Amino acid sequence: MRTPSPGRLVRDRTLDVAKGAAMLSVVVYHSLLFAEALEIYSLPWAMAVGALRLVPLPVFLVVAGLVARRTLADRGLLRRRLRQLAVVYLVATVGYVGLFSLVDFPRASETGFGSLGGLLRELVLPEGYLWFLHALLLALVVTALTRRLPAAVALGGTLLVSTAFSSGWVGTPSDRVDEAFAYLPAFVLGARYPALVTALTGSATTRGLRSARLGLAVGFVALTVANGLLLVLGPLGHLSDLERLPGLGVVMLALSAGAGLVAARGLRLGPLGRPLAWLGRSTLVVYLLHEVVLALVVVLARPVLLAVPQPWHPLVGPALAVVGVLLPLGVLAVVRATRSRPPQARPGPSPATSSSRAR
Numbered sequence: 001m002r003t004p005s006p007g008r009l010v011r012d013r014t015l016d017v018a019k020g021a022a023m024l025s026v027v028v029y030h031s032l033l034f035a036e037a038l039e040i041y042s043l044p045w046a047m048a049v050g051a052l053r054l055v056p057l058p059v060f061l062v063v064a065g066l067v068a069r070r071t072l073a074d075r076g077l078l079r080r081r082l083r084q085l086a087v088v089y090l091v092a093t094v095g096y097v098g099l100f101s102l103v104d105f106p107r108a109s110e111t112g113f114g115s116l117g118g119l120l121r122e123l124v125l126p127e128g129y130l131w132f133l134h135a136l137l138l139a140l141v142v143t144a145l146t147r148r149l150p151a152a153v154a155l156g157g158t159l160l161v162s163t164a165f166s167s168g169w170v171g172t173p174s175d176r177v178d179e180a181f182a183y184l185p186a187f188v189l190g191a192r193y194p195a196l197v198t199a200l201t202g203s204a205t206t207r208g209l210r211s212a213r214l215g216l217a218v219g220f221v222a223l224t225v226a227n228g229l230l231l232v233l234g235p236l237g238h239l240s241d242l243e244r245l246p247g248l249g250v251v252m253l254a255l256s257a258g259a260g261l262v263a264a265r266g267l268r269l270g271p272l273g274r275p276l277a278w279l280g281r282s283t284l285v286v287y288l289l290h291e292v293v294l295a296l297v298v299v300l301a302r303p304v305l306l307a308v309p310q311p312w313h314p315l316v317g318p319a320l321a322v323v324g325v326l327l328p329l330g331v332l333a334v335v336r337a338t339r340s341r342p343p344q345a346r347p348g349p350s351p352a353t354s355s356s357r358a359r
Contacts, residue, residue, distance in 0.1 A: 014201040018264035020280030022056040031320035040316045058186045059260035065190025089133040125174035129291045135180035139187035151192035158184040166249025200261045213262045219255040289328035
């Protein structure tokens with residue numbers, strides 16, 4: 001049997017499903033945080049927040065690492081990709097900081113951008129939602145610098161870095177940058193161990209693979225239940241305290257990435273497989289725009305949202321998520337339609353006019 005090339009691997013429908021599901025999880029997570037900022041919250045969604053926070057970025061980075069294999073093998077392509085990502089990150093961050101310097105942003109943790117210093121800090125030490133681009137740039141640079149090392153050494157080194165940052169032994173002034181370092185092994189795993197990733201998401205069903213998939217699923221369910229118990233017993237966010245236990249952050253990262261990939265395999269076989277795969281091929285515009293859309297909707301429709309009756313509060317977060325996905329996709333559709341429209345030819349002189357001029 002012919003071994004699939006990197007190009008074939010990245011077009012695996014399961015990976016598109018994983019990208020689409022991860023993107024939806026991010027949008028739902030942020031929608032619930034916006035609802036919480038308006039004090040429109042419900043316990044079932046609050047219990048789901050921990051799980052939604054754990055899964056998306058590890059899955060995103062594993063798939064990104066798998067996709068980046070060809071880029072990492074070509075130095076010229078790598079330089080171009082780094083430039084493209086850096087430009088996207090710069091432009092998006094300038095727009096993000098500029099907008100929320102003017103708008104009364106409903107999440108207080110991401111205000112204070114009204115200065116050049118705030119912009120520079122956000123570029124270097126991001127705290128806003130665009131930190132995923134910072135994490136992607138960091139992962140791509142680190143993986144490129146270690147590509148000549150044996151795969152086990154590169155992955156082992158990033159696991160040590162991840163443990164140091166997730167346990168709080170070392171850190172930066174930005175929690176997001178700390179998380180980016182903690183998530184490094186996910187990207188390296190996808191880039192250096194593609195066979196392992198595709199084994200989890202593929203159609204093979206050996207006893208070992210079945211056991212691994214079941215173990216990942218059970219482990220992640222246990223994490224989700226632990227988050228629910230901690231939520232009931234204490235304030236929201238206690239699950240992040242568990243990550244400070246030495247080594248547990250890496251375990252949670254592995255469970256989250258693995259369980260997300262296994263879930264994508266299951267979703268691919270169900271009725272949601274096709275729409276999620278379609279979404280997975282258009283994730284960047286949603287990642288870039290969804291929080292801007294959510295913020296503007298919440299600012300403009302705040303009186304309407306606050307008037308929602310208590311029994312309907314559980315629907316506010318999902319409704320915001322639908323808007324946060326559909327509006328960016330609408331922007332993308334308009335841009336694509338504009339680009340695909342053939343240029344209109346300028347009307348030239350009629351044949352009669354041309355012949356009369358010739359005479």
